[in-house]
Amino acid sequence: MTLDLSAVVLPDRHPVPLFLDDVRAAERAGVRTVWTYDHLTWPLLADGPWHAAVPLLAAAAVGTERVRLGTLVASPNFRHPAPFAKELMTLDQLSGGRLDVGVGVGTEGPDARVLGGPPLTRAERTERFAEWLAALDRLLVEPVATVQGAWFTAVDAHQIPGCVQRPRLPFTVAATGPRALRLAARYGSAWVTYGPFGADVPADEWLAAIAEQSRRLTAALEQEGRDPGELRRSVLVGLEVAWPFESRERYLDTLGRLAEAGITEVAVHWPRPDGRGVPEPALPFVAEAHGL
8 A cells, every 4th residue: 555645844934935835846746735834833943934824825725736735733722713714714715625724632832822821731622622623613614603612602603605625624633642533533534643742752662652543543433433444544754753764665664564554644844954854865765655
């Protein structure tokens, strides 16, 4: 089985035309989706330029023809579902139905603190995400909707003309814990994981953790009455992780082990001037390994 390849282009490329150059290069290479991070800042690159995801994706939507585009990942940390649904609907229209939205619980980092709210426990963040995701689902499906919850309220929120993709654009749900995996099984067209947290996790441990997460996702899908093969299963290779790209043989071995775990797609960080992401010399054999 040949796994699909997607690419991540971070919103720190400056000036903005450099971001678009990378998106177009990834499209020419044949990747399935170009993702960008939906953060207001990111600790690793906090002292440099960092642009907003939605306007970058709008520019990419009118500057590309085939490649799918998306956030990896949006969260309730600073996004209210009503205006965000309107932005997503508009992006789906701009791209001609090529938008995916990656969504997740949200970390405890700067995005969680920027609006000045009180710190939340992990359980509270998960409860908030469950409500946010259900609201986003409804707001993107119904032309006019009112939602009321403990975290979010929207009154007569209009979504006209609606998404190009019906009944709505697809959700790619980031999930590792039991509750989030159930939400991925309920709402997702795809699931994405970065495996265990941390850049220095040994390869075997990383692969074993992904396999276990995939098994738990299968169980969650069965509980929801869905076919376990129905969801795309994507793995994000971290920005700081170098070992899969050491050689063609090492990369092919990694893909084989991911395929055994049920993974159907790999998302890599597009080559960067700072040397992070896929090394330029590795890009040809990475593309070849995915049949591009």
